[in-house]
Amino acid sequence: MRILDILDSAVPNDKAENVREVDYERLQKLGYNTILFDYDNTIAVWREPFDMRNKPVIDNLISSGMKVGVVTNGPQSRVKNLKDLFGEELKVYHSMRKPGTKELRKVLSDMKSRPEKTVIIGDLFFTDIIAGNRMGMYSILVAPLVDISQKWYKRLLGKITIAAYLVFFFTIGWVFRLGRLATPHLFANSVMDIDFDSLKESGHRLVIFDFDNTLESWGASTVSKEKRLLLNRVERLGLNILLISNGKADRLGKIDEELDTIKVISRARKPLTFKSKRVLKDYGVPPYKTVVVGDQLFTDIIMGNLLGAYTVKVEPISEKEFFWTKLVRRVEGILLSKMRKHPEVEALDK
Numbered sequence: 001m002r003i004l005d006i007l008d009s010a011v012p013n014d015k016a017e018n019v020r021e022v023d024y025e026r027l028q029k030l031g032y033n034t035i036l037f038d039y040d041n042t043i044a045v046w047r048e049p050f051d052m053r054n055k056p057v058i059d060n061l062i063s064s065g066m067k068v069g070v071v072t073n074g075p076q077s078r079v080k081n082l083k084d085l086f087g088e089e090l091k092v093y094h095s096m097r098k099p100g101t102k103e104l105r106k107v108l109s110d111m112k113s114r115p116e117k118t119v120i121i122g123d124l125f126f127t128d129i130i131a132g133n134r135m136g137m138y139s140i141l142v143a144p145l146v147d148i149s150q151k152w153y154k155r156l157l158g159k160i161t162i163a164a165y166l167v168f169f170f171t172i173g174w175v176f177r178l179g180r181l182a183t184p185h186l187f188a189n190s191v192m193d194i195d196f197d198s199l200k201e202s203g204h205r206l207v208i209f210d211f212d213n214t215l216e217s218w219g220a221s222t223v224s225k226e227k228r229l230l231l232n233r234v235e236r237l238g239l240n241i242l243l244i245s246n247g248k249a250d251r252l253g254k255i256d257e258e259l260d261t262i263k264v265i266s267r268a269r270k271p272l273t274f275k276s277k278r279v280l281k282d283y284g285v286p287p288y289k290t291v292v293v294g295d296q297l298f299t300d301i302i303m304g305n306l307l308g309a310y311t312v313k314v315e316p317i318s319e320k321e322f323f324w325t326k327l328v329r330r331v332e333g334i335l336l337s338k339m340r341k342h343p344e345v346e347a348l349d350k
Contacts, residue, residue, distance in 0.1 A: 011125075011129070011133075011180065012125065012129045012133075012139045012140060012141035013133075013138050013139050013140065013180075014138070014139070014140045014141075015140065015141045015142070016121075016140055016141075016142050017142065017143055018054075018142050018143060019037065019042060019043055019054055019057055019121055019142055020053065020054065020057055021142075022057075022121065022140060022142075023288075024057075024060075024061060024064075024066075026288060027119055027138070028064065028066065030138075030344055031117060032066075032117055032118065032119050032138060033065075033066060033067060033113065033117050033118075034066065034067040034068075034069070034108075034111060034113040034117055034118040034119065035061055035066055035067070035068050035069070035118075035119050035121065036068075036069045036070070036071050036104075036107070036118060036119065036120045036121065036132075036137075037058075037068070037069070037070050037071070037121050037122070038070075038071065038072060038098075038120075038121065038122030038123060038124070038127075038128045039070050039071075039072035039074060039078065039079055040072060040074055040078070040123075041123040041124075041144040042121060042122050042123045042128075042142060042144075043058075043070070046144075047074075047078070049081050050081055050082060050085060055085065058086060058090060059086075062086070062089050062090065067091070067111050067112075067113055068089075068090055068091070069090070069091035069092070069093060069107060069111055070082060070090065070091070070092045070093065071093045071096045071098070071103075071104065071107055071120070072093070072094055072095075072096060073094075073095065073096050073097060073098055073127065074094060074095075075094055075095060076094045076095070078094065079092050079094055091107075091110070091111055093107050096131075098127040098128060098130075098131040099126065099127050099128075099130040099131040099134065100131065101131055101134055101135050104131055104135060105135070108135075115135040115136040115137050116136050116137075118132075118135075118137045118138070119137060119138045119139075119140060120132035120137045120138070120139050120140070121139075121140045121142060122139075122140075122141065122142070123141070123142050123143065123144040125141055128141075129141055180305075181271075181301075181302045181305045181306065182297040182298060182301055182302050182305075182332075183301070183305070183340070183341070183342045184297075184301045184304075184305075184311040184312060184313035184342060185310050185311050185312065185342045185344060186310075186311070186312045186313070187312075187313050187314075188312055188313070188314050188315075189314065189315050190314050190315060190317070191209070191214065191215060191227070191230060191293060191314055192226075192230060193314075194293065194312055194314075196233070196234050196237055196239065197237060199239070199291055199310070200237045200238060200239055203289055204239065204289050204290065204291050204310060205238075205239060205240060205285050205289045205290070206239065206240040206241075206242060206280070206283055206285040206289065206290045206291070207234060207239050207240070207241050207242070207290075207291045207293060208242045208243075208244050208276065208290060208291065208292045208293065208304070208309070209241065209242070209243050209244075209293050209294070210243075210244065210245060210270075210293065210294035210295060210296070210299075210300045211243050211245040211247060211252065211255070211264075212245060212246075212247055212295075213295045213296075213316040213317045213318060214293060214294050214295045214300070214314055214316075214317070215227050215243070216317065217317050217318045217320065218316075218317075218318060218320050219251075219320070221251050221254050221255065222254070222255065222258065223255060223258055223259065228259075231259070231262065235261065235262075240283060240285070241261075241262045242262065242263050242264075242265070242279060242283075243255070243259070243262060243263070243264040243265065244265045244268045244270065244275065244276055244279075244303075245264070245265070245266055245268060246266075246267065246268055246269060246270055246299060247266055247267070248266060248267065249266040249267055251266075252264050252266040253266070263279070265279065268303075270299040270300060270302075270303040271298065271299050271300075271302035271303040271306060272303070273303055273306050273307055276303060276307060277307065280307070287307040287308035287309050288308055288309070288310075290304075290307065290309040290310070291309060291310045291311075291312060292304030292307070292309045292310070292311050292312070293311075293312045293314060294311075294312075294313065294314070295313070295314050295315065295316040295317070296316075296332070297313065297332050298332065300313075301313055311342075
């Protein structure tokens with residue numbers, strides 16, 4: 001069991017191409033007040049001075065009231081340049097011995113921060129991510145900072161780091177990642193129980209519904225009066241509505257004709273996101289202002305979480321469904337019994 005916990009700890013809560021691509025505004029809205037950056041290959045090229053492209057990121061975080069620190073396994077000499085750039089506003093800690101957590105605990109004590117309110121950002125899943133997850137922080141993995149002007153062995157180190165993570169992620173790590181991707185933000189008995197007023201007030205602009213066993217029974221070719229009234233009410237709130245289904249085009253085409261103001265997309269191949277991303281672009285709605293509602297973890301919820309949307313899992317309307325879906329439901333049942341809260345929900349609860 002301990003080995004499984006360690007492997008689970010190597011999977012980040014989120015990923016970004018670099019520290020400049022992280023959505024810090026969202027993290028602040030979730031209640032995080034402390035950001036810890038690794039140094040080498042995260043905010044600086046390995047064994048090189050600080051990358052000045054990242055200075056506005058740290059300056060903006062500090063000016064917004066966030067507590068910001070750098071935690072590196074490297075020696076003090078590696079990070080001494082940071083004091084000249086940021087003064088005392090940026091806390092700098094060296095010789096951290098990650099993935100060990102002893103030194104990190106001292107850091108949080110010094111910064112008067114709590115693990116559950118802290119984000120750790122780094123390029124190494126076997127040091128930064130494991131250390132952060134072991135302590136209950138929100139972990140974000142970024143790609144190693146590599147420049148074509150670097151010496152060959154530094155470029156090679158970056159490529160090895162990426163390769164090592166990909167090997168882990170697409171073998172053992174994918175099992176744990178799949179569990180997180182299949183975790184919804186919210187559970188509801190049915191679409192009738194969802195508080196769409198609250199979703200509107202929290203800034204959401206688009207609701208994506210699954211159809212079969214979410215809005216209507218599996219195989220239905222029409223929309224009931226009850227569900228039409230619900231859809232009309234959601235539209236009156238000012239929310240756009242979209243139906244995305246893996247069902248066949250001929251059946252769902254009839255529903256598309258029925259619902260004049262609501263677009264229906266068939267054969268979506270969920271959990272793949274290419275069709276939903278295309279529609280979001282057409283609507284001009286960012287994923288974080290989108291809600292995905294569905295009855296299946298491995299199609300609707302994974303698609304929604306891959307998009308970065310707010311996901312709601314409802315109970316299937318009927319037991320009648322495709323043979324393959326019935327088999328998947330058994331796996332869902334096992335996962336549901338062991339499922340923890342979505343990381344974003346955990347953050348808001350803390």
